[in-house]
Amino acid sequence: MAQDHAALPTKATDITPVPVRSGIDLTINGESFRHTGDPDMPLLWYLRDVLQLNGTKYGGEHGKGGADLVLVDGKATSAIGIPMSKLGGKHIVTVEGLADTKGNLHPLQQAFIDEDAIGCGYCTPGWLMASMDLLNRIKNPSDNDIDTLPNLCRCGCQTRVRQAIKRAVAAMKQGAKA
Template sequence: MQQAQAQGLPPATTGDITPEPVREGIDLIVNGERFRHTGDPLMPLLWYLRDVLRLTGTKLGDAHGEDGYDLVLVNGKAVSAIKRPMAKLVGARVTTVEGLAHADGSLHPLQQAFIDEDAIGCGYCTPGWLIAGIDLLTRKPKPTDEDIDKLPNRCRCGVQTRVRRAIKRAAGVKA
């Protein structure tokens, strides 16, 4: 004991050490990594992503998730992160805009198409457009203008025409 103190180590304890039990929580996978949310199960996914995980690509537009700024992929489908409480995400796979690029750093084809078509205005709506576009391309590999125009996204910068071209470029369809 004196030797431990001389080395600056805390004294050894006597008795049994009882580990704390694993905290109950909501397990989910975000961008390929496992996480456990142990807070309020009614917390919206948007706040968990932005405030807890510091993934700030997903944006808040209106509080009702009607503008497409807060879209993420949950089990491969685009959903509003402000409308989705953590309690409904047990075992879910969530992909945010930060998780779209490949492990080697290469961009998702739609990300590259957005760059190629200069489909970025101020950039606030871009993450939502990317998520909505990927969801659309998964459902309809060769989308029409009408399909793209039905996406829930809003843009105040006026890049909708370039977004349409980018989605079609990623689909291999001539715009």
Template sequence: MPLAQAQGLPPATTGDITPEPVREGIDLTINGERFRHTGDPLMPLLWYLRDVLRLTGTKVGGAHGEGGYDLVLVGGKAVSAIKRPMAELAGARVVTVEGLASADGSLHPLQQAFIDEDAIGCGYCTAGWLIAGIDLLTRKPKPSDDDIDKLPNRCRCGCQTRVRRAIKRAAGASA
């Protein structure tokens, strides 16, 4: 008796192996890498990032995106990842806080400014501030205090003054 049969295994097949067809899904690029989401098209981007890809820098701030903790860049603009279903992201280019540094590991100027200005309290809000700050600096290279104060982000540690200095420092560095 062949060993496979003795172990209760099915006999080996002699036919060709037929691969499964490629699953239909939602193709998008996250931090420069292509992905295909084949699950629920109504899944929020936040859950895809955190639970599927294990990119946990983008934080949960509530069911409605309040506080700016869940911000990511989609097409270069800051958007709430909890409010954005995967179905709306076909072909999109998404950048999370994990994707801000250059391929060589050098930090984005705003990341460096956050370090230089000690603008990181507990750190929970930092990713959202970085994303919102980059969006702001793209739209307004020399933002005013009022421009910065209008960002949707909140910090429970009270780092807003240092965040404002960091954004202005980054604006000066990019000038």
């Protein structure tokens, strides 16, 4: 099959560089990205539809129930409630970013498994992110602290979630001593 070489540049001066597209630069799970699309697109759709990071769930257009929580600069934030235009220079962590680069689960993820705090699993990513936010602010949260988390679980796993957070605290303290 013959190739059409007429479309190829014949010398370096025939090449016109294309300027870098402007966009919104952000870091997601330690990796740099540039969003060049609609600045009003909610972060949730960027994560799920563009990056195929499907751990963060849609919990309604107002983000109630916490299924869509991610960490933005370490703070639990509704991914449906924040447009890409507000994320320039921000660092986002999704549930996929909790494990280390070798695939080892974060102690909180392991605690959720060990305590069977998963139920159907739909709300679990949001619980994990809200719990990370809590543990970033309070190293040894009380039951009352845990009860302030905004997440809903229709499977009734709240008691097991509380135990999982406490187990994670213990594991993280143990890891700090090692």
